[in-house]
Amino acid sequence: MAPEGVLIIGYGSPLRGDDAAGPLAARRLAARGFQALEAHQLTPELAEPVATARTVVFLDAHAGLAPGTVSVKRLDAREEPLSLLEHYASPGGLLRLARMAYGAEPEAWLIEMGGEDFELNHRISPAAQRAVARAIQEVMRCTNQELSKI
Amino acid sequence: MRKIVIDPVTRIEGHAKITIHLAGDGSVERTQFHVTQVRGFEKFTEGRPYYEMPAITARICGICPVSHLLASAKACDAIMAVRIPPAAVLLREAIHCGQIAQSHALSFFHLSAPDLLLGMDADPAKRNVLGLAEKHPEIARDGIALRKFGQRVIERLAGERVHPAGIVPGGVQSPLDAAGRDAILKELPEARNIAWRTLDLFKCILDGFPSEIATFGKMPTMYAGLVGADGNLALYDGRIRFQSATGAIVAEIDSTQYADYMGEASLTDSYLKAPYFKPLGYPAGIYRVGPLARLNIAGCCGTPAADVELREFRERFGPVVDSSFHYHYARLIEVIYCLERLQMLLEMPAILDRHVRSRAEVNALEGIGVAEAPRGILIHHYKVDERGAMQWANLIIATGHNNLAINRSIEQVSRFYVKGNRLQEGMLNRVSAVVRAYDPCLSCSTHAGGIVPLRIELLGPQGEKLDEVTSGA
Numbered sequence: 026m027a028p029e030g031v032l033i034i035g036y037g038s039p040l041r042g043d044d045a046a047g048p049l050a051a052r053r054l055a056a057r058g059f060q061a062l063e064a065h066q067l068t069p070e071l072a073e074p075v076a077t078a079r080t081v082v083f084l085d086a087h088a089g090l091a092p093g094t095v096s097v098k099r100l101d102a103r104e105e106p107l108s109l110l111e112h113y114a115s116p117g118g119l120l121r122l123a124r125m126a127y128g129a130e131p132e133a134w135l136i137e138m139g140g141e142d143f144e145l146n147h148r149i150s151p152a153a154q155r156a157v158a159r160a161i162q163e164v165m166r167c168t169n170q171e172l173s174k175i
Numbered sequence: 176m177r178k179i180v181i182d183p184v185t186r187i188e189g190h191a192k193i194t195i196h197l198a199g200d201g202s203v204e205r206t207q208f209h210v211t212q213v214r215g216f217e218k219f220t221e222g223r224p225y226y227e228m229p230a231i232t233a234r235i236c237g238i239c240p241v242s243h244l245l246a247s248a249k250a251c252d253a254i255m256a257v258r259i260p261p262a263a264v265l266l267r268e269a270i271h272c273g274q275i276a277q278s279h280a281l282s283f284f285h286l287s288a289p290d291l292l293l294g295m296d297a298d299p300a301k302r303n304v305l306g307l308a309e310k311h312p313e314i315a316r317d318g319i320a321l322r323k324f325g326q327r328v329i330e331r332l333a334g335e336r337v338h339p340a341g342i343v344p345g346g347v348q349s350p351l352d353a354a355g356r357d358a359i360l361k362e363l364p365e366a367r368n369i370a371w372r373t374l375d376l377f378k379c380i381l382d383g384f385p386s387e388i389a390t391f392g393k394m395p396t397m398y399a400g401l402v403g404a405d406g407n408l409a410l411y412d413g414r415i416r417f418q419s420a421t422g423a424i425v426a427e428i429d430s431t432q433y434a435d436y437m438g439e440a441s442l443t444d445s446y447l448k449a450p451y452f453k454p455l456g457y458p459a460g461i462y463r464v465g466p467l468a469r470l471n472i473a474g475c476c477g478t479p480a481a482d483v484e485l486r487e488f489r490e491r492f493g494p495v496v497d498s499s500f501h502y503h504y505a506r507l508i509e510v511i512y513c514l515e516r517l518q519m520l521l522e523m524p525a526i527l528d529r530h531v532r533s534r535a536e537v538n539a540l541e542g543i544g545v546a547e548a549p550r551g552i553l554i555h556h557y558k559v560d561e562r563g564a565m566q567w568a569n570l571i572i573a574t575g576h577n578n579l580a581i582n583r584s585i586e587q588v589s590r591f592y593v594k595g596n597r598l599q600e601g602m603l604n605r606v607s608a609v610v611r612a613y614d615p616c617l618s619c620s621t622h623a624g625g626i627v628p629l630r631i632e633l634l635g636p637q638g639e640k641l642d643e644v645t646s647g648a
Contacts, residue, residue, distance in 0.1 A: 069285060069304060070323040073316075118305065125308035126315040 028168045030079030033061035034071060037086050043140025043153035046086040050157045054164060067114040075119055076127035082164050083116040083135045090139030092152035095159045100133040134167050136160045181603055191617050193606055195589050203593050206586040210447035210617050217568045225254050225563045226344050232555065233338050236616055238281060241274035241329060242548035244342040246555040249544030251344030254559055256538035262528035263346030265520050268411040270332045270342065272517040275410060277325025278549035279506045282614040284318025287503060290608050291380060296601035317369045324366040331355050346532035356521050367514045374484065374507040384500065390591040391609045392499030392584030395420035397452055397462035399576065400469040401547050408473040408512060410547040417452055417462065418472045422495045430545035433554055437571065449578040450571060464551025464576040465613065466505035471495050478515035484508045499584050502612045537563040548573040550614055574615040584609045598642045
């Protein structure tokens with residue numbers, strides 16, 4: 026059963042091959058009962074659901090990581106570099122906006138997934154599929170840790 | 176001659192730079208607005224089936240894809256020579272209202288409010304939406320909520336918030352059910368409250384910008400936009416009205432006649448063409464489009480609250496409002512109009528009709544579709560062969576119509592604010608802010624903004640650097 030108060034945000038372009046790993050992971054977690062949002066990119070209005078969550082997990086593909094691997098980072102709105110929020114928003118920028126506009130400071134994680142093919146297509150490579158599976162493991166681990174604190 | 180280059184101009188949609196040429200005494204001699212990217216959609220759609228055009232051209236823009244969908248689908252309707260079902264007309268307009276509300280919210284809250292509420296001379300590191308959220312969290316929340324409302328309207332009626340597939344040649348993809356309609360109607364009152372609150376706030380701060388009002392493109396130009404059969408504001412469909420600087424109607428034409436009245440000049444130092452009113456020639460045929468132009472040419476809005484606001488707007492600034500600073504004001508009145516109009520459309524029983532799409536093969540080899548995008552008139556003009564393969568396309572994007580006006584506005588602002596050999600960030604911010612007043616959409620298919628580096632160099636006659644201002648990076 027999915028933990029309450031956990032928000033999953035998977036983002037990336039479904040037209041750019043492995044860039045769709047974030048939305049794909051979010052969809053799979055939604056099937057397990059998580060509250061999960063899919064987006065092409067982060068936008069400022071996501072600050073509102075971020076502000077109502079206890080824990081937020083951002084899921085994103087990363088061209089700079091070894092294909093199939095994942096990177097897990099704990100985010101802190103206070104420590105994130107200032108990031109503008111125009112048409113593109115970073116996870117840190119969204120957290121800062123949620124803190125400033127709503128006074129909310131959810132626990133936050135960024136899980137990035139290494140892909141290998143970001144050209145124009147609708148396919149997810151086998152390596153990115155592996156990364157998605159690992160990312161889901163990490164989400165379960167992160168959110169269970171959060172739950173154990175309650 | 177010395178030169179200041181603002182590259183890139185920030186808090187706009189797309190990529191542009193501004194060059195300011197200085198005379199020997201430090202005064203501004205001339206300015207130029209350069210759009211530094213090329214899209215190429217007109218060329219690379221050649222050969223594609225016409226019915227793919229709405230989906231392809233929606234990718235031109237991530238902010239106003241609905242406008243491209245509408246103009247493109249209307250051009251396709253003309254190629255099919257169909258009259259689309261009444262419910263489809265209502266749904267298309269309702270989607271359009273949602274889009275204009277969210278796009279105007281983005282322009283006001285995210286792009287321009289930092290200048291207007293934090294100050295043109297505020298610390299540039301904080302003059303952004305995060306700085307706004309820090310100082311005025313309630314306003315940032317309103318901006319987020321209003322934009323979210325508009326996007327949810329698009330999502331509910333057309334399938335997705337960005338690049339929806341719901342608007343198709345011959346009508347719309349799916350009918351609306353009562354539950355979907357009621358869900359939007361339930362959220363409308365709060366969106367309307369935000370729109371009123373924001374307009375009230377803007378009216379209160381307006382008197383703090385007398386110099387900007389007097390210099391941000393305050394000039395006589397023609398205005399152009401769509402009007403309905405009653406001469407009132409029309410965003411989805413209508414005739415194109417050209418109005419003089421003094422308010423006289425110069426021409427009112429069917430949109431299929433656009434090429435007889437609109438010429439397009441190519442500029443040597445910008446990828447953005449410069450449309451002009453053909454009977455007056457280039458550049459005398461300068462005209463403005465978008466929210467300010469629409470309110471100037473329309474008899475009235477046609478919805479109660481927006482009309483009250485329009486009357487006040489005209490009482491305050493005259494029957495023809497000629498400062499481009501007032502695009503902001505006009506934009507907020509249009510948000511109120513869109514929300515009222517959306518409610519009217521949703522309360523029409525016909526909007527729930529199940530018949531929403533007409534089907535036909537190619538019945539005409541040419542089609543023109545026109546709609547009012549958030550920034551002004553958008554024209555899609557296609558020619559196809561007998562099989563429906565695209566042979567030729569002409570797209571006149573709303574921002575293009577304003578190219579000449581943006582250039583003149585930059586020059587006016589620069590002449591007033593930019594002087595001497597010492598650069599001040601605030602004065603150059605005003606040069607960028609006048610561009611933002613038009614809310615230009617230059618990138619269309621490019622959305623990346625992020626941390627935008629800004630470097631402004633002041634160079635001497637031999638190219639020596641006299642001064643430099645940097646930010647971002």
